Amino acid sequence: MDLLLAIITGILYASGIYMILRRSLVKLIIGLALLGNGVNLLIFMMGKLVKGGPPIIPESSKLLEGAFDDPVPQALILTAIVISFGLQSFAIVLIKRTYLVVKTDDLDEINTTDEFA
Amino acid sequence: MSPQFIIWPVIFPLLLSVLLLFTWAKVNLQRFISIAGSVVSVVLAVALFTYTRSEGVIAMQAGNWPAPFGITFVSDSLSSVLILLASLAGLAVSVFSSVGINSPRVRFGFYPVYHILLTGLNGAFLTGDIFNLYVWFEVIIICSFVLITLGGERKQLEGAVKYFTLNMLASVIFLTAIAIVYGLTGTLNMADLSLQIAKIENRFLVDIAALFFFVGFGIKAAVFPLYFWLPASYHTPPDAISAIFGGLLTKVGVYAYIRVFTLIFPADAFIREVLVVTAILTIASGALGALIQNNLRKVFSYLIVCHIGFMMAGLGLGTEQSFTGTVSYLIHDILVKTNIFLVSGLALAITGSLSLRDIGGLYKQHPWIALLMAIPLFSLVGVPPLSGFWPKISLFGAALDTQSYWVLGALIFGSLLTLFIIAKVWAALVWQNPSEKIEKGEVYGTFSGLPAGIRVRYVFPVALLALCSLYVGLGAEFIMDISTDVALLLKDPKPYIEAVLGPEQSLIP
Amino acid sequence: MNTLILRTASRFLLPLLLLFSVFLLLRGHYLPGGGFVGGLVASIAFVLHGFAFDLKSSKSLLRVHPGYLIPVGLALALLAAVFPILWEAKPFMTGIWYPESVPVLGSLGTALIFDIGVYLVVVGAVLTIIMTLSESA
Numbered sequence: 001m002d003l004l005l006a007i008i009t010g011i012l013y014a015s016g017i018y019m020i021l022r023r024s025l026v027k028l029i030i031g032l033a034l035l036g037n038g039v040n041l042l043i044f045m046m047g048k049l050v051k052g053g054p055p056i057i058p059e060s061s062k063l064l065e066g067a068f069d070d071p072v073p074q075a076l077i078l079t080a081i082v083i084s085f086g087l088q089s090f091a092i093v094l095i096k097r098t099y100l101v102v103k104t105d106d107l108d109e110i111n112t113t114d115e116f117a
Numbered sequence: 118m119s120p121q122f123i124i125w126p127v128i129f130p131l132l133l134s135v136l137l138l139f140t141w142a143k144v145n146l147q148r149f150i151s152i153a154g155s156v157v158s159v160v161l162a163v164a165l166f167t168y169t170r171s172e173g174v175i176a177m178q179a180g181n182w183p184a185p186f187g188i189t190f191v192s193d194s195l196s197s198v199l200i201l202l203a204s205l206a207g208l209a210v211s212v213f214s215s216v217g218i219n220s221p222r223v224r225f226g227f228y229p230v231y232h233i234l235l236t237g238l239n240g241a242f243l244t245g246d247i248f249n250l251y252v253w254f255e256v257i258i259i260c261s262f263v264l265i266t267l268g269g270e271r272k273q274l275e276g277a278v279k280y281f282t283l284n285m286l287a288s289v290i291f292l293t294a295i296a297i298v299y300g301l302t303g304t305l306n307m308a309d310l311s312l313q314i315a316k317i318e319n320r321f322l323v324d325i326a327a328l329f330f331f332v333g334f335g336i337k338a339a340v341f342p343l344y345f346w347l348p349a350s351y352h353t354p355p356d357a358i359s360a361i362f363g364g365l366l367t368k369v370g371v372y373a374y375i376r377v378f379t380l381i382f383p384a385d386a387f388i389r390e391v392l393v394v395t396a397i398l399t400i401a402s403g404a405l406g407a408l409i410q411n412n413l414r415k416v417f418s419y420l421i422v423c424h425i426g427f428m429m430a431g432l433g434l435g436t437e438q439s440f441t442g443t444v445s446y447l448i449h450d451i452l453v454k455t456n457i458f459l460v461s462g463l464a465l466a467i468t469g470s471l472s473l474r475d476i477g478g479l480y481k482q483h484p485w486i487a488l489l490m491a492i493p494l495f496s497l498v499g500v501p502p503l504s505g506f507w508p509k510i511s512l513f514g515a516a517l518d519t520q521s522y523w524v525l526g527a528l529i530f531g532s533l534l535t536l537f538i539i540a541k542v543w544a545a546l547v548w549q550n551p552s553e554k555i556e557k558g559e560v561y562g563t564f565s566g567l568p569a570g571i572r573v574r575y576v577f578p579v580a581l582l583a584l585c586s587l588y589v590g591l592g593a594e595f596i597m598d599i600s601t602d603v604a605l606l607l608k609d610p611k612p613y614i615e616a617v618l619g620p621e622q623s624l625i626p
Numbered sequence: 627m628n629t630l631i632l633r634t635a636s637r638f639l640l641p642l643l644l645l646f647s648v649f650l651l652l653r654g655h656y657l658p659g660g661g662f663v664g665g666l667v668a669s670i671a672f673v674l675h676g677f678a679f680d681l682k683s684s685k686s687l688l689r690v691h692p693g694y695l696i697p698v699g700l701a702l703a704l705l706a707a708v709f710p711i712l713w714e715a716k717p718f719m720t721g722i723w724y725p726e727s728v729p730v731l732g733s734l735g736t737a738l739i740f741d742i743g744v745y746l747v748v749v750g751a752v753l754t755i756i757m758t759l760s761e762s763a
Contacts, residue, residue, distance in 0.1 A: 046299050094277060178717055
């Protein structure tokens with residue numbers, strides 16, 4: 001299971017970086033989203049993974065017994081997902097506005113602010 | 118005062134922005150609330166500063182959860198002084214934006230977002246938890262995305278695309294670093310991390326994690342190979358927004374560097390070498406970039422990059438004296454960098470241009486304002502009684518003591534080029550005759566015709582920050598005293614760890 | 627989308643989903659659930675209604691512009707977080723509970739008020755984002 005997750009994380013990172021390096025605005029945002037998912041999976045793997053052991057205390061006892069999942073990475077991932085949700089919706093609006101104003105989605109042509117004036 | 122007080126500098130700006138959200142449509146009321154609230158923020162920050170100065174390191178456990186498990190907020194000498202500076206810069210920019218930000222931008226929510234940005238800054242300075250630091254970073258960058266695109270002009274959007282992409286990437290890399298560190302240690306509390314990381318035997322993995330932090334913060338702080346987004350975007354929004362970006366956003370990256378590479382990864386030889394080499398290259402590329410630019414705000418943007426190198430160099434040298442230099446340079450830099458962007462805004466309001474070829478005639482029109490502008494501009498160079506001088510002495514001394522002649526050379530090179538650039542800016546801005554294009558422009562010569570209230574709100578922020586940086590220069594003994602305090606704590610973070618985890622230290626064996 | 631099945635179903639699903647979101651909100655302190663999830667379910671209810679009819683009618687169903695929910699929710703959450711400092715001089719965000727359990731609502735405390743604040747912010751933010759995106763499309 002760990003190996004599978006590790007491979008998937010690697011694929012997500014690699015494809016994310018590949019997409020960022022493309023010249024299209026849309027692919028750029030897709031790349032960032034893929035990278036975000038990759039990092040979430042990485043955090044998920046970094047806690048101890050236990051199959052079928054949710055970290056919830058049953059009503060009959062006061063303590064967690066037996067093997068259970070590390071709840072911290074899940075809380076971290078939830079936070080990271082919420083943040084990337086906000087950022088990605090901002091990104092979609094941003095690329096749309098940029099496309100309407102600049103009239104291109106080629107990143108090589110969005111360079112007037114770098115020009116020497 | 119109880120330790121519970123230290124959270125107020127974070128809560129108050131957030132309360133303020135909620136209040137501002139309720140008064141969404143009323144532009145003038147928002148401006149008034151923002152300025153009044155910023156004054157209260159300064160009072161709170163002064164209270165926090167004096168409290169921390171008398172008590173040492175103060176820790177507060179949010180939600181009353183004990184240290185390595187809950188989120189800790191820590192106020193030590195470094196955080197409290199940075200919060201004080203951020204609130205001063207915040208007040209100045211708040212006053213300036215009451216004239217520098219037009220009402221359509223205010224109606225799109227400039228003020229609430231601006232105050233949430235200040236919340237994020239204070240939170241980042243106060244937090245003692247590495248993941249919470251990430252969350253505050255996100256709060257800061259989300260607000261800065263909104264501020265940089267507010268208005269939706271073409272150049273703003275183009276700058277925002279680069280700013281957005283690189284900052285998102287920085288967050289992803291930072292989060293990767295956090296994941297690795299959590300996997301290695303099982304803790305996120307910075308004080309606890311400091312103890313746990315020291316115990317790890319596989320130093321190779323630790324160095325990898327440290328490098329991830331290095332790159333993640335490096336993009337935010339704009340160090341050598343990662344700074345290209347900064348000069349491409351910082352000159353695009355209105356001056357008030359550029360001022361808060363230039364003064365504080367990159368400095369949060371520097372703060373994170375200082376925290377992480379003294380507390381969590383007390384820099385070993387390898388990390389120090391990386392820091393020093395990037396510092397030298399950052400100084401050189403920033404200074405050379407500033408040299409060839411003609412737009413006033415682009416010149417200042419490159420100077421931000423150049424002077425980030427100064428602080429990195431002090432951090433990389435790793436002696437007590439160099440830490441003192443870094444911290445006092447940080448204190449000076451926040452005030453002066455915010456101020457020079459406000460100066461560029463004032464120059465734009467007076468002459469109607471930012472191009473060094475066209476601009477000019479300031480002395481003829483407003484000799485007193487020209488004199489006022491001399492203070493921030495020459496503080497930036499570090500002309501002796503002004504504020505940039507003393508930190509540089511510490512940095513030069515540290516470079517000599519450790520026999521790092523390359524660093525010394527880079528520092529001198531950076532300082533000389535800064536002097537040359539500022540002299541060029543000064544000559545153009547104040548002495549040069551304005552070009553015909555400017556003289557015929559709509560703005561030139563109208564500044565003295567503006568109502569007194571508006572003129573005061575243009576000049577007051579510059580004067581306030583100039584006064585603060587004059588104090589930093591002339592009252593250098595007090596500033597160096599604070600910086601030495603901070604440097605001692607950075608060199609030996611034991612009081613910090615004990616304040617957070619209690620005297621028995623770590624709970625996890 | 628103009629299908630009879632979706633329209634009829636969403637008319638029944640809207641109150642059910644809203645009820646479910648409140649259920650999630652209330653059980654959230656010790657069991658999976660909470661203000662965030664509840665808020666998402668509630669906003670999904672409105673989005674579903676918007677798909678079946680049109681977003682304008684679901685907007686009028688909400689009565690207020692969703693943007694107003696954000697400051698209200700933020701204020702509630704902040705007050706719940708600050709309350710322990712002012713009331714008992716305990717750290718920021720400490721949970722303070724009413725000692726007895728209340729029928730239907732379960733245990734009452736600052737955490738519940740905080741969650742209600744989160745619920746409102748999430749509903750407000752998600753609906754604002756979706757409506758802005760669909761209006762500009």
